[in-house]
Amino acid sequence: MHWIDPDSLPAVTGVFERFVLNPHGEVDGFVMRQGDEDVLVHTPPHMETELTRNIKAGDKIGVHAVRPRGAALLAAVAVTAANGRQIVDHGPDDSREHPEHDHHKMDAEGTVRLSLFGPKGELRGALLTNGTVVRIGPKEATEIAELLTPGATLAVRGDGIETGFGCVIHAREAGPSLKALAPLKHGKPGPKDGPKHGPKHGPKHKHGPKHDHAHA
Structure with a gap:
């Protein structure tokens, strides 16, 4: 609670x-x-x-x-x-698991509508005007903060998921255009042949009792 x-x-x-x-x-x-x-x-x-x-x-x-x-x-x-x-907000259910989604290598390019933040105000990505959600870890986000500002042009490539509520990309590369992408400085390397991971390809992860609101 x-x-x-x-x-x-x-x-x-x-x-x-x-x-x-x-x-x-x-x-x-x-x-x-x-x-x-x-x-x-x-x-x-x-x-x-x-x-x-x-x-x-x-x-x-x-x-x-x-x-x-x-x-x-x-x-x-x-x-x-x-x-x-x-x-x-009554607090997390300790037995709750991440949902199962297919992950795909995905890219996107567009104009930033909103900067996205974690619950403590840490920069965590951007919402594009086309509805695509771009998620970036807080350390990586600070390196490219100018690209995550409303009105900026942002291009990313990474691990994508499509759901009934929209599309989200966990970015591994980012830049001002798809032709000028660079690996995110603090990012972990993605799979070589496209993402073959997630709940369908490995162990499921449970939210533990110390789960907070931030999900990088």
Whole structure:
């Protein structure tokens, strides 16, 4: 259970637009609109089932959240759906496993709509205007921060997953164009012949009791 009482926090309201994915293909946040502004909200993956069952595009929702310093982000403690249901962060289920998805070598190029952050405000990637989610570890992200700024042109290549909530690429290479990609400085090398890993090709990983909200 989250140590913060959600009712002690003011509710920020907006119109839900779309979910955001982590590198495992799990929902770990969403974008909502406040007037003409995009608002990035982080939610831990263990809230995915309730969020996706109760929230859909166009719904007016409320978010009880904390705001990290130096990041355009709300880290949600609770979300109130349009139907009145309050979805609270009660903490992870220790037996919960990452979902099974096919991983493919994938690339993307486009304009950055939003920078993506972890729950403590650490830069973790970007959302492109075409809807592609790009995920990058925090150390790598600091090396290419200018490419992850809204309005920048970003190209990446890496380990991709397609789900019913969109496409996510865990980048291994990045640059201003697909013709100018470079390996990410702190990144781990990807498979030589395309990704043949993940839950279908190896042991499943469980979220342990020390699981936090950040998924690199």
